[in-house]
Amino acid sequence: MAITGADRARELEVFVAVATTGSFSGAGRATDMTPSGVSRTIDRLEARLGARLMLRSTRALTLTPEGQTYLGAARRILADLDEADRVIVDLGAPQGRVRVTGAISHGRHCIVPLLAGFAERYPKIVIDVHLTDAMIDVAAGQADVAIRSGVLPDSTLTARRLSENGRTIVASPAYLARRGTPRTPGDLLDHDCLNFNFRRTEPVWPFRENGIDHAMKIDGVMEANSGETLCQLALAGVGIARLGNFCLDDHIPQGRLVPLLEAFNPGDSEVFQAVFVGGPNMPARVRVFVDYLVERMRG
Numbered sequence: 001m002a003i004t005g006a007d008r009a010r011e012l013e014v015f016v017a018v019a020t021t022g023s024f025s026g027a028g029r030a031t032d033m034t035p036s037g038v039s040r041t042i043d044r045l046e047a048r049l050g051a052r053l054m055l056r057s058t059r060a061l062t063l064t065p066e067g068q069t070y071l072g073a074a075r076r077i078l079a080d081l082d083e084a085d086r087v088i089v090d091l092g093a094p095q096g097r098v099r100v101t102g103a104i105s106h107g108r109h110c111i112v113p114l115l116a117g118f119a120e121r122y123p124k125i126v127i128d129v130h131l132t133d134a135m136i137d138v139a140a141g142q143a144d145v146a147i148r149s150g151v152l153p154d155s156t157l158t159a160r161r162l163s164e165n166g167r168t169i170v171a172s173p174a175y176l177a178r179r180g181t182p183r184t185p186g187d188l189l190d191h192d193c194l195n196f197n198f199r200r201t202e203p204v205w206p207f208r209e210n211g212i213d214h215a216m217k218i219d220g221v222m223e224a225n226s227g228e229t230l231c232q233l234a235l236a237g238v239g240i241a242r243l244g245n246f247c248l249d250d251h252i253p254q255g256r257l258v259p260l261l262e263a264f265n266p267g268d269s270e271v272f273q274a275v276f277v278g279g280p281n282m283p284a285r286v287r288v289f290v291d292y293l294v295e296r297m298r299g
Contacts, residue, residue, distance in 0.1 A: 009078075009081060010041070011041055011044070011045045012074040012077055012078055013031060013078060014027060014031055014033065014038055014041045014042065014045075015038045015041075015042060015045060015053065015071070016071065016074050016075055016078060017030040017031050017038075017073055017121065018038060018042060018054070018061065019054075019061075019071050020066070022039040022060065022061055023035075024039050024042075024061075040056065047238075049066075049070075049210045051064075051066045051070075052064050052066065052067075053066055053067035053070055054067050055121055057071075059109075063091075063162075068140060068235075069140070071140065071141060072137070072139060072140035072141035072142075073141070074141075075141035075220050076141055076277060079096070079144075079283060080281050080283060082096060083096060083283040083284060083285065091213075093124060093287060094122055094124070094125055094283075094284040094287075094288050095122075095124035095125055096125060096126070096283065096285045097125075097126045097127075097285075098125060098126070098127055098128065098144050098145060098285050098286055098289045099128045099130065099142075099143045099144045099145070100127060100128065100129050100130070100143065100144065100146075100147070100289070101129075101130045101131070101136040101143040101145070101146045101147070102131055102146065102147035103131070103132075103133050103144075103147070103148075103149070103227075104131045104132065104133055104226050104227075104228050105226055105227035105228040105231070105244070105246070105247045106147065106149070106227075106244070106246060106247075106272065107129070107131040107147065108228065109246045109247060109249065110163070110246050110272075110297070111147060111293075112129065112131075114292070114293065114296050115127055116128070117292075117296070118289065118292050121292070122285075122288060122289075122292075123290070125289070127289070130143065133225045133226050133263045135261070138275055138276060138277065139155060139156065139157055139277065140184075144276060144277075144283075144286050144289075145274055145275070145286060145289060145290060146274070146275045146276070147162065147272055147273070147274055147293075148272070148273055148275050149185075149270045149271060149272045149273070150270065150271070152273065152275065156201060156277075157275050157276065157277060157278070158275070158276055158277065158278030158279075159273040159274065159275045160273060160274045160290055160294055161271060161273050161294075162192060162272045162273055162274055162294060162297040162298075163271075163272045163297040163298075164270070164271050164272070165244050165245055165246050165267045165269060165270045165272065166244075166245050166265075166267065166268070166269050166270075167242055167243060167244055167245065167265075167268065167270065168242070168243065168245055168248065168252075168259050168262070168265070169205070169240060169241070169242045169259065169260045169261050169262075169265075170234055170240070170242075170243060170248065170251070170252065170257040170258060170259055170260060171234060171237075171239070171240040171241070171257065171258055171260060172234060172235055172237045172240055172256065172257055172258070173255065173256075173258060174237040175234075175237040175238070175239065175240070176258060178237070179191060179192075179243055181238070181258075181260065182260060182261060183261075184190075184209075184261070184264070185205075185207045185216050185261060186207065186216075187292055188205075188216065188218055188240065188261075189219075189248055191220075191239065191240050192219075192220040192221045192222075192238065192239035192240065193218035193219060193220040193239055193240050193241070193242075194220050194222055194223070194224070194230045194238065194239040194240065194241040195206075195218060195223050195230075195232060195242075196223065196224065196225065196227075196230070196231050197221060197223035197224060198225065199227050203217060203218055203219075203223075204216060204217050204218065205218050206240050206266045206268055207261070207263070207264040207265075207266060208264055208266040209264055209269075213266050215243065220239050220240075221239060222238060222239065227243050227244055227247045228247065230243060231243055231247050231248070231251070231257075231273075234257060235251065235256055235257065240260065240266075244270055247260070250263065272297075274290045274293055274294070276290060
């Protein structure tokens, strides 16, 4: 007997429930089925696809690589079905949940302050914010929108440019009183510099001297994976940091941090983009959220 669209949607719902709860019994409670009924549904799904989606043991259920890929697609399809129902019921007003992720520092300073205005404009959309410096896989359905910076890897995802941000080298007055103020990039060799611990060929800061751009290797006593952490260390007088201007807030105007070596600033900038699954089936709630960010962050 041929499988119907309703049957396939039910299979997706059951599969996502198993992946989410980690058990057939948990999925049964979530879908109002017996554990044996859940098991038969997964067996039927795997047989139809001709692929093993999960590995079963007496202790746990583990998704295979094929299962991980299918899970991302299943979540998107179910979300689209929910969105289609909501559009008809509510005469097209966007509603539902938008899962948003971004880096901790940029998210706190640049994204979170905009959310109150979005909530006022779209009261039926729930924004679920998860700020982390770990990489969240949008293509696998772990988030609807990710705010990312730098060069993005080639993928099937869509990206829209949001903003551009410069960087400034700073230190606290207490640090400068204790260690002196660097006047040229070369002076940094005698200072403690705070740097990110992301994987890279070597920790370098760019400078422009006599019209020539170059990068200089810096060293220090501490590293961190967050601009927020480096800013706190700089405020505490631990060392000199090179931070995104959004992270500095009012620290410079209020004298808590002092800009350094601005005459050698190459003027490089960090581009931030909203990354999401685009296409004709993009949920309206995701589209209006990205449009809102572009509107508010432009320039």
